[in-house]
Amino acid sequence: MLKKTLLFFYENWKIYTFLIFVIITFLSLYPLKQQPSIPGTDKIHHLIAYSALTICIGLRKPSNYILLILFFSFYSGLIEIIQPYINRFGEIEDFLFNNLGILIGLTLGILINKIIIKIKLSN
Secondary structure, eight states: HHHHHHHHHHHHHHHHHHHHHHHHHHHHSSOSOOSSSTTTTTTTHHHHHHHHHHHHHHHHHTTTTTHHHHHHHHHHHHHHGGGGTTOOOHHHHHHHHHHHHHHHHHHHHHHHHHHHHHHHHHH
16 A cells, blocks of 8 residues: 555656645635734644645656755745735744755655665565
């Protein structure tokens, strides 16, 4: 089961990455009726979202993976700049956690890639 799941994400990394990108964009730019009453509780969500975004890039490591990582970092900063204009908080801490998530996802993807290579070699 794990083997099939890993191979699925390995083969469909572009679709997965695009879907996560669209979901992050929608959730980050959807206007809120009121601001959350407890600031700072969303940092783990940023970390998880951006880790999910980049895990498949680390998994496949396409030839342009560094450009993709830089684009996602820039894009996350752009979102933080736009958010105050649509009744959201734009915070430097969010940007930092986004980038930490990018690095964690990339690292996990690279480690999982090594597992997949071992699986393929064992067959």
